[in-house]
Amino acid sequence: MSQGQGQVLASYGRHYLVELDTGSTLICYTRGKRNDVAVGDQVTVTVSNASQGVIEAIQPRASLLYRSDAFRTKLFAANVSQLWIVIATEPHFSPELVQRAILAAQAAAIPCAIILNKIDLPARLRATREQLQEQGIPALQIPVYEISAHDAKATQEHLLPKLYGQTTMLMGQSGMGKSSLLNALIPDAQSRTQAISTALHSGRHTTTFTQLYRLANFRLIDSPGFQAFGLAHLDDEARLAAFSEFHAHIAHCRFYNCTHHDEPGCGVRAAVTQGEINAARYALYRQLTAEYQSAIQQRQGW
Ligand SMILES: Nc1nc2c(ncn2[C@@H]2O[C@H](COP(=O)(O)OP(=O)(O)OP(=O)(O)O)[C@@H](O)[C@H]2O)c(=O)[nH]1
Numbered sequence: 443m444s445q446g447q448g449q450v451l452a453s454y455g456r457h458y459l460v461e462l463d464t465g466s467t468l469i470c471y472t473r474g475k476r477n478d479v480a481v482g483d484q485v486t487v488t489v490s491n492a493s494q495g496v497i498e499a500i501q502p503r504a505s506l507l508y509r510s511d512a513f514r515t516k517l518f519a520a521n522v523s524q525l526w527i528v529i530a531t532e533p534h535f536s537p538e539l540v541q542r543a544i545l546a547a548q549a550a551a552i553p554c555a556i557i558l559n560k561i562d563l564p565a566r567l568r569a570t571r572e573q574l575q576e577q578g579i580p581a582l583q584i585p586v587y588e589i590s591a592h593d594a595k596a597t598q599e600h601l602l603p604k605l606y607g608q609t610t611m612l613m614g615q616s617g618m619g620k621s622s623l624l625n626a627l628i629p630d631a632q633s634r635t636q637a638i639s640t641a642l643h644s645g646r647h648t649t650t651f652t653q654l655y656r657l658a659n660f661r662l663i664d665s666p667g668f669q670a671f672g673l674a675h676l677d678d679e680a681r682l683a684a685f686s687e688f689h690a691h692i693a694h695c696r697f698y699n700c701t702h703h704d705e706p707g708c709g710v711r712a713a714v715t716q717g718e719i720n721a722a723r724y725a726l727y728r729q730l731t732a733e734y735q736s737a738i739q740q741r742q743g744w
């Protein structure tokens with residue numbers, strides 16, 4: 443048995459598909475109950491035979507993107523260098539899910555961008571742009587790239603240069619056109635997915651697992667759609683750090699330990715009133731504080 447280094451390309455249950463630096467791929471398992479391996483992880487593997495191995499160690503991660511509720515943490519991916527959140531002119535997207543994804547990225551120090559798809563359907567283009575404004579997203583210095591994934595050539599010209607040298611994670615609700623975008627950027631994506639699906643014995647042909655595509659100039663991680671995006675891991679400090687637009691206003695809070703909820707003389711609330719901080723973002727800040735406190739109580743069995 444020999445050891446090798448590789449990267450986790452996909453996970454399904456407790457099976458991991460690892461591509462070794464030599465180019466071969468192995469189905470790997472972990473020892474014991476270990477389940478903290480994420481797609482994108484660089485790992486040390488003991489090669490059991492030509493097709494199987496055991497993950498022995500995870501190399502230090504440059505970043506880790508995850509969500510959590512009171513009891514569970516769900517790893518999205520490791521070593522992501524940018525997050526692309528895919529939305530569309532139609533159907534409607536959830537602004538709250540988008541905001542939560544942005545916060546998860548900010549908490550993990552990962553830059554993000556919005557991909558606004560289906561601009562060939564112009565009926566709702568203006569309304570969608572306005573919605574992003576209302577959510578304060580351009581003011582956060584988050585770029586919005588407008589595309590039509592059905593126009594593969596234009597999409598490639600616009601987006602490929604932004605992928606080079608990066609490990610990009612695509613996230614988006616069902617129906618936004620994430621699969622179409624993936625196919626525009628990686629023309630053989632479907633056959634790659636099929637191969638991985640077969641290797642993992644998942645028995646399914648749809649994208650139900652997170653998957654990393656390694657290309658010559660970039661890496662792309664596709665994740666399944668999701669309904670909920672808990673951020674129970676954001677404690678008071680991490681939550682405040684993620685709402686970076688609050689920082690300049692905190693100096694104006696009367697109390698040094700202001701939580702920016704109901705204290706008098708709060709600089710953050712004053713900025714919300716004056717329209718300098720986006721009201722939707724501030725409402726989410728309050729909601730996440732409540733969710734964090736509720737998660738603590740749930741864990742204590744209250
Ligand atoms: N008009 C238009 N339709 C698009 C575009 N991109 C995707 N669609 C359509 O939107 C629908 C959803 O696209 P998918 O690529 O399957 O979207 P998805 O986000 O992967 O959705 P799920 O497969 O449900 O997770 C399909 O009917 C696509 O043909 C686009 O640029 N323009």
Ligand SMILES: [Zn+2]
Pocket residue numbers: 692695696700701702703705707708709710711
């Ligand atoms: Zn305050």
